[in-house]
Amino acid sequence: MLNCLFPFTRSGAFLLVCATLLASVFSTHGETTAFENGVAAYEARDFAGAAKFFEADINRAPSAEAWRNLGNAEWQGEHPGLAVLAWERALWINPSDADAAASLRYARQTAQLAELPLRWWETFSVWLPPNAWAGLGAASFWLTVLLVLVLPVILGWRKSAWTQSLAAVAFGVFLLTLAGAAGVHSRTAIGVVLWPATPLRQTPTHHAQILTQLAAGEMVRCRNIHGNYYLLRTSTGDWGWVEKKQLQLISRPE
Amino acid sequence: MTSKRLLPMATSFLLLAVTAFAGPGTNAPLDPVMQQLLRQAAVESDVVADAGFDPLVAAVGEPVMYRVVVTAEPDAVDLPERFPSPQELELQKGGVGSSFVSKGQASQYLATFNYRVVTRGTGTFTIDAFTATVDGQLITVPARTLTVVAPASPEARHPATLQIEIPEEVFYVGQAIPIDIVALDPGDNSIFGLVEPKAVGDAFLFDKVPGSQRRELREAHGQPISAQIEKVIATPIHEGRLTLKAQAFVERRTTTDPQTILLRGYRPFLEAEPVKIVVEHLPGGALPGFTGLIGQFESASPAPAAREVHAGDPLDLAVVVHGKGNLARLIPPPIVSAPGWRVVPASRDAAASTGQNGSNIFHYTLIPLTPGMTPTPKIPFSYFDPQQNRYVDLTVASASILVLPPVDARSLSLGTNGVNVAVAALSGVHTEGLGKLARRPAHFAGSLVPEQQRGAFWLIQVFAGLVLAASYFMHRRRCFLAGHPEIVRLAKARRELRQRDRQRRRAASDRDVVAFARAAVASLRAACAPHLQANSEALVCDDVLRVFPAAEREGKTGVLVRQLFFFADEMAFKNKLPNPETLWSLQPELEKLLADLRSRPC
Numbered sequence: 001m002l003n004c005l006f007p008f009t010r011s012g013a014f015l016l017v018c019a020t021l022l023a024s025v026f027s028t029h030g031e032t033t034a035f036e037n038g039v040a041a042y043e044a045r046d047f048a049g050a051a052k053f054f055e056a057d058i059n060r061a062p063s064a065e066a067w068r069n070l071g072n073a074e075w076q077g078e079h080p081g082l083a084v085l086a087w088e089r090a091l092w093i094n095p096s097d098a099d100a101a102a103s104l105r106y107a108r109q110t111a112q113l114a115e116l117p118l119r120w121w122e123t124f125s126v127w128l129p130p131n132a133w134a135g136l137g138a139a140s141f142w143l144t145v146l147l148v149l150v151l152p153v154i155l156g157w158r159k160s161a162w163t164q165s166l167a168a169v170a171f172g173v174f175l176l177t178l179a180g181a182a183g184v185h186s187r188t189a190i191g192v193v194l195w196p197a198t199p200l201r202q203t204p205t206h207h208a209q210i211l212t213q214l215a216a217g218e219m220v221r222c223r224n225i226h227g228n229y230y231l232l233r234t235s236t237g238d239w240g241w242v243e244k245k246q247l248q249l250i251s252r253p254e
Numbered sequence: 255m256t257s258k259r260l261l262p263m264a265t266s267f268l269l270l271a272v273t274a275f276a277g278p279g280t281n282a283p284l285d286p287v288m289q290q291l292l293r294q295a296a297v298e299s300d301v302v303a304d305a306g307f308d309p310l311v312a313a314v315g316e317p318v319m320y321r322v323v324v325t326a327e328p329d330a331v332d333l334p335e336r337f338p339s340p341q342e343l344e345l346q347k348g349g350v351g352s353s354f355v356s357k358g359q360a361s362q363y364l365a366t367f368n369y370r371v372v373t374r375g376t377g378t379f380t381i382d383a384f385t386a387t388v389d390g391q392l393i394t395v396p397a398r399t400l401t402v403v404a405p406a407s408p409e410a411r412h413p414a415t416l417q418i419e420i421p422e423e424v425f426y427v428g429q430a431i432p433i434d435i436v437a438l439d440p441g442d443n444s445i446f447g448l449v450e451p452k453a454v455g456d457a458f459l460f461d462k463v464p465g466s467q468r469r470e471l472r473e474a475h476g477q478p479i480s481a482q483i484e485k486v487i488a489t490p491i492h493e494g495r496l497t498l499k500a501q502a503f504v505e506r507r508t509t510t511d512p513q514t515i516l517l518r519g520y521r522p523f524l525e526a527e528p529v530k531i532v533v534e535h536l537p538g539g540a541l542p543g544f545t546g547l548i549g550q551f552e553s554a555s556p557a558p559a560a561r562e563v564h565a566g567d568p569l570d571l572a573v574v575v576h577g578k579g580n581l582a583r584l585i586p587p588p589i590v591s592a593p594g595w596r597v598v599p600a601s602r603d604a605a606a607s608t609g610q611n612g613s614n615i616f617h618y619t620l621i622p623l624t625p626g627m628t629p630t631p632k633i634p635f636s637y638f639d640p641q642q643n644r645y646v647d648l649t650v651a652s653a654s655i656l657v658l659p660p661v662d663a664r665s666l667s668l669g670t671n672g673v674n675v676a677v678a679a680l681s682g683v684h685t686e687g688l689g690k691l692a693r694r695p696a697h698f699a700g701s702l703v704p705e706q707q708r709g710a711f712w713l714i715q716v717f718a719g720l721v722l723a724a725s726y727f728m729h730r731r732r733c734f735l736a737g738h739p740e741i742v743r744l745a746k747a748r749r750e751l752r753q754r755d756r757q758r759r760r761a762a763s764d765r766d767v768v769a770f771a772r773a774a775v776a777s778l779r780a781a782c783a784p785h786l787q788a789n790s791e792a793l794v795c796d797d798v799l800r801v802f803p804a805a806e807r808e809g810k811t812g813v814l815v816r817q818l819f820f821f822a823d824e825m826a827f828k829n830k831l832p833n834p835e836t837l838w839s840l841q842p843e844l845e846k847l848l849a850d851l852r853s854r855p856c
Contacts (some may be wrong), residue, residue: 062700063696097689103687105687130704130706135705153729202583205544207546209583231492252702
């Protein structure tokens with residue numbers, strides 16, 4: 001009777017689950033028309049149209065590749081600030097995106113943009129995507145707790161060499177992730193200047209004295225917010241205020 | 255491996271990571287050409303070192319400076335962490351100053367390392383000679399002696415000191431703050447000049463005031479002493495409680511005392527104690543034409559270069575602003591509306607005032623478009639007065655200009671200023687170095703905001719922590735109950751008693767004799783079980799009676815218990831129902847007895 005109702009063996013059920021997952025993957029792939037339209041528009045040299053398609057794709061499901069392509073389209077459309085921002089975001093999601101990194105290097109060389117010096121923990125945090133640090137940190141912490149507290153104390157397992165070794169390794173990994181998480185945290189204050197010749201002002205007012213002008217695509221560290229202005233420090237160490245609309249943080253899409 | 259080894263092992267992982275990533279490249283490198291020049295200068299000159307106390311004789315507890323001077327660049331000098339000093343002298347590291355002195359046709363670096371000395375007793379104390387390393391070369395710093403005398407001794411001297419003098423008030427972001435950097439003479443009129451005085455502080459812009467150095471008398475140590483003063487203008491660019499520091503070299507009369515520093519060209523390096531000031535943002539409600547001018551200013555009047563001009567010819571309109579404030583950073587206000595004129599944005603006069611007092615001129619170029627009497631546009635302009643804590647209107651009035659017909663009908667075409675370097679660099683888009691276009695998205699992210707900055711992440715961690723804590727406390731409770739079975743039995747009995755109470759009351763309200771009798775007996779068993787350390791189901795009438803003292807057992811309580819068990823037994827074994835009236839009459843006494851049993855300690 002049961003066999004009639006559920007005519008699948010365990011392996012059959014497994015195959016059914018796999019097929020469902022594959023179907024969902026393919027159905028997702030079928031929805032990436034905005035991305036494909038963007039690629040087509042880019043190849044047809046309609047860069048403004050391509051940028052719109054990639055933006056639509058990012059709004060639906062942000063991906064490193066969409067950001068990278070958006071950067072290329074913005075660069076071709078002569079928007080260096082938006083291009084640098086998009087490439088930085090592509091690298092933020094996928095730090096090993098060699099094409100985005102190459103585009104950034106090229107753009108900085110072409111537009112004579114200085115790279116923002118990173119502190120060692122920030123450089124360390126670039127090794128993995130930002131969310132990986134949080135996930136790895138949480139996983140290693142709870143694994144340590146499991147091995148040190150839950151198994152021997154609560155569940156009464158006998159302590160063994162392998163559990164202790166694994167706990168030590170997990171705790172070590174957790175400590176390393178603290179540095180990575182700190183790097184991610186401080187990198188969230190990094191932003192990109194969007195407009196060409198953006199004035200760096202002495203005070204957070206529209207008529208304040210202009211200390212210098214920042215080029216589109218220049219990377220800065222934001223330190224404070226006052227009204228519609230960010231207090232920031234440039235890669236050359238200059239301090240000043242920039243209007244919010246002229247700048248975007250890499251990790252905070254407006 | 256024991257659990258004690260966990261932490262050291264994990265710490266070693268972290269240290270490995272730190273040493274792997276904290277390399278020598280973490281500091282910004284110096285310009286290589288400059289570095290080479292400086293090193294060359296150090297190598298070519300003979301490296302010598304000297305040291306000295308300032309003053310040579312000091313009262314105990316009074317400030318004393320110990321300076322080590324080396325003819326090399328500061329980065330090349332490696333001084334020992336601890337000097338061979340007696341216990342009565344405590345040395346605290348101060349700042350490092352460096353300067354160039356000319357030595358014939360060449361220049362020589364002079365690095366000064368300051369140490370504050372805390373004296374703890376009177377006597378004569380010597381810091382013995384010690385060796386320092388300069389670019390791998392060992393040099394000897396000579397021994398120096400300090401004499402410490404009792405307080406208020408006439409032979410005690412004071413060191414030369416530097417201090418910051420700043421008005422005591424609340425400042426505003428963008429305000430020009432006059433700062434006096436004051437070098438106080440030790441009392442022997444030996445200081446006669448300030449060299450390279452410098453104010454230091456984060457979130458400040460500093461402007462020197464050329465020619466502001468002066469000599470004045472100041473009250474110090476209870477007597478008037480001469481002071482060398484130089485003015486600096488500090489402009490805060492950030493609100494909050496900000497710290498200002500100052501440092502300077504001083505020109506000091508040379509002595510021949512062998513205990514002093516006798517290097518050629520040596521100037522003592524002084525540091526001032528940090529000063530904190532409060533800086534606030536400007537209040538809202540700025541008037542039109544406010545461009546960040548803060549201070550006290552007189553009315554700005556227009557000064558056109560001519561009263562008659564041909565249409566199409568440029569007319570220079572100068573506006574002079576007099577007053578006290580941040581004139582050096584004055585921004586000309588934009589002309590918003592100029593009917594009949596074309597306006598070229600204003601420029602500042604190159605010879606503008608660099609100090610706090612004086613005047614500044616800015617020039618507008620106006621081009622009249624049509625002939626006739628035409629007033630120059632009114633220019634909205636205002637400033638903020640920190641003393642009155644309000645904005646003051648300084649609108650530039652218009653001046654009447656007679657515009658004559660154009661001499662030449664050619665129209666002027668004016669270019670715009672402000673060429674954008676970045677855009678110019680990008681003119682003609684280069685694409686050959688761009689990364690490849692992605693064909694398919696592969697690395698998705700729900701959001702750019704990292705997980706660690708989202709509330710849900712921390713909620714999950716807190717939830718997991720709570721589950722863990724709950725598991726741990728449940729485990730502790732389980733272990734405790736395993737060692738105290740009487741608590742388990744008592745809890746079980748109480749639970750059962752509550753259940754029987756409900757059954758008994760329901761039976762009483764339904765007037766169900768059988769159910770009431772059974773529930774009554776079960777209630778008695780459950781109430782007595784914890785007193786006997788037994789399970790309630792195993793108790794018989796005699797067991798229940800054992801709970802009570804002999805007097806009660808033989809009295810009314812014993813009768814009640816026996817009667818209830820009797821009814822229950824008759825029902826169970828003879829299938830005979832109890833007399834309802836007798837049974838219901840027992841109910842009040844039964845309830846009282848059960849309440850009594852509940853209140854008895856086990």
